[in-house]
Amino acid sequence: xxxxxxxxxxxxxxxxxxxxxxxxxxxxxxxxxxxxxxxxxxxxxxxxxxxxxxxxxxxxxxxxxxxxxxxxxxxxxxxxx
Amino acid sequence: xxxxxxxxxxxxxxxxxxxxxxxxxxxxxxxxxxxxxxxxxxxxxxxxxxxxxxxxxxxxxxxxxxxxxxxxxxxxxxxxxxxxxxxxxxxxxxxxxxxxxxxxxxxxxxxxxxxxxxxxxxxxxxxxxxxxxxxxxxxxxxxxxxxxxxxxxxxxxxxxxxxxxxxxxxxxxxxxxxxxxxxxxxxxxxxxxxxxxxxxxxxxxxxxxxxxxxxxxxxxxxxxxxxxxxxxxxxxxxxxxxxxxxxxxxxxxxxxxxxxxxxxxxxxxxxxxxxxxxxxxxxxxxxxxxxxxxxxxxxxxxxxxxxxxxxxxxxxxxxxxxxxxxxxxxxxxxxxxxxxxxxxxxxxxxxxxxxxxxxxxxxxxxxxxxxxxxxxxxxxxxxxxxxxxxxxxxxxxxxxxxxxxxxxxxxxxxxxxxxxxxxxxxxxxxxxxxxxxxxxxxxxxxxxxxxxxxxxxxxxxxxxxxxxxxxxxxxxxxxxxxxxxxxxxxxxxxxxxxxxxxxxxxxxxxxxxxxxxxxxxxxxxxxxxxxxxxxxxxxxxxxxxxxxxxxxxxxxxxxxxxxxxxxxxxxxxxxxxxxxxxxxxxxxxxxxxxxxxxxxxxxxxxxxxxxxxxxxxxxxxxxxxxxxxxxxxxxxxxxxxxxxxxxxxxxxxxxxxxxxxxxxxxxxxxxxxxxxxxxxxxxxxxxxxxxxxx
Numbered sequence: 210x211x212x213x214x215x216x217x218x219x220x221x222x223x224x225x226x227x228x229x230x231x232x233x234x235x236x237x238x239x240x241x242x243x244x245x246x247x248x249x250x251x252x253x254x255x256x257x258x259x260x261x262x263x264x265x266x267x268x269x270x271x272x273x274x275x276x277x278x279x280x281x282x283x284x285x286x287x288x289x290x
Numbered sequence: 291x292x293x294x295x296x297x298x299x300x301x302x303x304x305x306x307x308x309x310x311x312x313x314x315x316x317x318x319x320x321x322x323x324x325x326x327x328x329x330x331x332x333x334x335x336x337x338x339x340x341x342x343x344x345x346x347x348x349x350x351x352x353x354x355x356x357x358x359x360x361x362x363x364x365x366x367x368x369x370x371x372x373x374x375x376x377x378x379x380x381x382x383x384x385x386x387x388x389x390x391x392x393x394x395x396x397x398x399x400x401x402x403x404x405x406x407x408x409x410x411x412x413x414x415x416x417x418x419x420x421x422x423x424x425x426x427x428x429x430x431x432x433x434x435x436x437x438x439x440x441x442x443x444x445x446x447x448x449x450x451x452x453x454x455x456x457x458x459x460x461x462x463x464x465x466x467x468x469x470x471x472x473x474x475x476x477x478x479x480x481x482x483x484x485x486x487x488x489x490x491x492x493x494x495x496x497x498x499x500x501x502x503x504x505x506x507x508x509x510x511x512x513x514x515x516x517x518x519x520x521x522x523x524x525x526x527x528x529x530x531x532x533x534x535x536x537x538x539x540x541x542x543x544x545x546x547x548x549x550x551x552x553x554x555x556x557x558x559x560x561x562x563x564x565x566x567x568x569x570x571x572x573x574x575x576x577x578x579x580x581x582x583x584x585x586x587x588x589x590x591x592x593x594x595x596x597x598x599x600x601x602x603x604x605x606x607x608x609x610x611x612x613x614x615x616x617x618x619x620x621x622x623x624x625x626x627x628x629x630x631x632x633x634x635x636x637x638x639x640x641x642x643x644x645x646x647x648x649x650x651x652x653x654x655x656x657x658x659x660x661x662x663x664x665x666x667x668x669x670x671x672x673x674x675x676x677x678x679x680x681x682x683x684x685x686x687x688x689x690x691x692x693x694x695x696x697x698x699x700x701x702x703x704x705x706x707x708x709x710x711x712x713x714x715x716x717x718x719x720x721x722x723x724x725x726x727x728x729x730x731x732x733x734x735x736x737x738x739x740x741x742x743x744x745x746x747x748x749x750x751x752x753x754x755x756x757x758x759x760x761x762x763x764x765x766x767x768x769x770x771x772x773x774x775x776x777x778x779x780x781x782x783x784x785x786x787x788x789x790x791x792x793x794x795x796x797x798x799x800x801x802x803x804x805x806x807x808x809x810x811x812x813x814x815x816x817x818x819x820x821x822x823x824x825x826x827x828x829x830x831x832x833x834x835x836x837x838x839x840x841x842x843x844x845x846x847x848x849x850x851x852x853x854x855x856x857x858x859x860x861x862x863x864x865x866x867x868x869x870x871x872x873x874x875x876x877x878x879x880x881x882x883x884x885x886x887x888x889x890x891x892x893x894x895x896x897x898x899x900x901x902x903x904x905x906x907x908x909x910x911x912x913x914x915x916x917x918x919x920x921x922x923x924x925x926x927x928x929x930x931x932x933x934x935x936x937x938x939x940x941x942x943x944x945x946x947x948x949x950x951x952x953x954x955x956x957x958x959x960x961x962x963x964x965x966x967x968x969x970x971x972x973x974x975x976x977x978x979x980x981x982x983x984x
Contacts, residue, residue, distance in 0.1 A: 211537060
């Protein structure tokens with residue numbers, strides 16, 4: 210599952226999208242993302258980084274719609290038994 | 291301690307002995323742990339519908355036939371991998387001071403996430419019972435949880451509850467069957483072998499796993515730490531990351547268990563999602579939030595006015611009876627002008643506070659307060675604070691003291707500091723009596739708007755303070771993840787109990803300072819002193835400082851002095867110093883009783899009229915019949931001076947209890963600097979406010 214998560218997050222995904230892909234509930238996915246974030250495997254991308262000077266950038270993200278992405282350079286998980 | 295690796299078949303059966311036992315409630319934030327304790331023990335622990343209601347270790351006593359039990363309410367945590375000081379407290383309590391029984395509280399509506407913590411707790415080697423709470427919310431979401439299957443799959447006894455409605459009977463029965471569960475998660479072989487090799491030095495499986503996952507500050511010897519480092523290095527050399535391996539196994543197991551025990555029984559979209567589309571709408575959210583604040587104040591003022599009048603009348607009647615008593619003039623003055631006119635004037639505002647606390651409790655428990663925090667996240671971004679900081683700020687409208695403590699939900703120290711320094715600018719309940727008194731006297735038609743404006747001014751000043759401090763300290767934007775609880779319709783009994791407890795706490799907490807301050811002021815007013823009284827001398831000496839604010843009456847300035855002790859005292863002191871004996875007339879017993887009955891009838895009819903007018907347009911005349919104090923005030927200051935006074939009272943130095951809380955949370959020196967800063971800001975803005983009116 211972790212390999213799939215990190216693989217999916219090589220491009221930005223919202224928690225909702227990720228939950229759908231993993232078959233986990235949204236709340237469990239959010240917890241997983243927070244646990245990966247605290248060790249620097251992933252980071253959330255506030256829309257300010259992608260919308261530049263858009264005047265409405267702070268109006269866009271609803272709850273659980275902020276995209277997340279993998280931080281490269283961390284260990285990849287080994288084979289799952 | 292029992293062996294943590296044993297099978298469930300061989301697990302030791304826990305029997306309750308007639309000694310004092312300690313049961314720890316462990317679960318995610320906002321899963322109803324405090325409500326469960328309250329339902330089990332009939333206690334009054336603080337409850338809410340936002341993550342972080344419990345921030346410290348609280349406990350209640352439960353008397354059973356065979357044992358006396360201390361129920362320990364721990365802060366909510368999603369995992370033993372702590373991310374905040376409060377979560378670290380939970381881990382410390384479980385590892386260093388293991389309880390006799392762990393009551394693991396799971397959220398039935400979010401069972402999969404709750405199971406991640408359950409699986410970790412099962413590795414502690416402690417007797418355990420699973421309490422699946424909020425079954426009603428799961429049902430509303432269209433979920434059916436098979437409790438028997440959950441017990442069969444995991445091992446520990448499982449009880450189903452709806453704690454907020456008192457449905458907790460199963461918990462005690464299941465506690466008798468509590469046993470040490472065998473760990474459910476089977477980790478990859480390499481990790482299991484590493485745990486096995488560590489067992490001689492770290493017999494607790496959960497502790498060994500935390501260490502292998504790289505957790506710090508664990509209660510381990512140097513020898514054990516060295517062994518852990520060797521095992522970690524060994525795993526990493528083979529390309530394995532113990533942190534990811536452990537997460538992988540836990541989430542996979544949680545997912546598997548969840549799918550075996552939870553079944554969807556309907557496909558109706560949850561109410562929460564439907565309401566959130568409206569409440570969290572990017573454009574509609576903010577107006578709805580302002581409307582909710584406005585309705586809160588409207589509800590408070592409209593329904594409290596008749597009861598404030600009634601208590602004011604009771605106070606007049608009591609003072610009238612005292613004045614008619616055949617006792618020495620000094621004693622008569624002490625009773626009528628000191629006790630009744632001083633403390634009584636403050637107590638007259640208890641209905642106002644009760645209704646404000648009732649409205650705030652509704653917002654808090656219904657889940658709307660957390661949405662307000664989300665909507666306010668944009669404003670918080672502007673101030674460089676996380677949206678989560680809005681919850682303590684709004685709580686500050688009730689009382690600054692718990693709000694300052696609530697900043698401990700913020701994990702970043704600079705966020706905590708800036709929010710704590712912004713909170714004293716929030717208009718707490720104690721300032722409300724001053725606002726309403728002045729607003730009704732000087733701006734009777736616009737009183738609710740004036741008071742709402744003051745609340746907003748406090749909020750903006752607090753946010754500006756946080757922003758400036760952020761610039762000075764070069765603080766980065768804080769964390770943005772926010773827990774949105776489901777909507778709940780709080781039971782009326784719970785709402786009334788909370789509002790009553792908070793009002794009671796206000797009255798009890800204010801009682802000491804009020805008695806000391808008001809009676810001291812009365813004494814200072816009546817002590818012989820050349821050219822007047824000591825109180826007048828002190829207040830008159832300070833009055834020139836307030837001339838630029840339009841405050842030239844020393845009695846108004848004097849009332850600010852005891853306000854340093856507690857803001858509640860300002861109105862009482864004004865009553866004593868402005869009215870004196872002139873506001874009191876002797877009354878016969880029968881005339882007094884007649885006046886009381888008339889006032890009671892007026893209060894009842896006034897409440898019914900108020901209920902009918904709650905949603906009517908704004909043109910209602912809410913001004914009550916002028917009291918002697920209101921008349922005296924009108925003669926003492928101009929409307930522009932009154933506005934400056936209101937702004938000054940809103941913003942100046944917080945009460946002693948808030949300063950004490952600030953000292954605990956951010957340190958003594960910073961708290962002292964905050965006192966000086968607030969006084970300067972209050973003076974400056976009050977001066978500007980005076981210029982607004984002719």
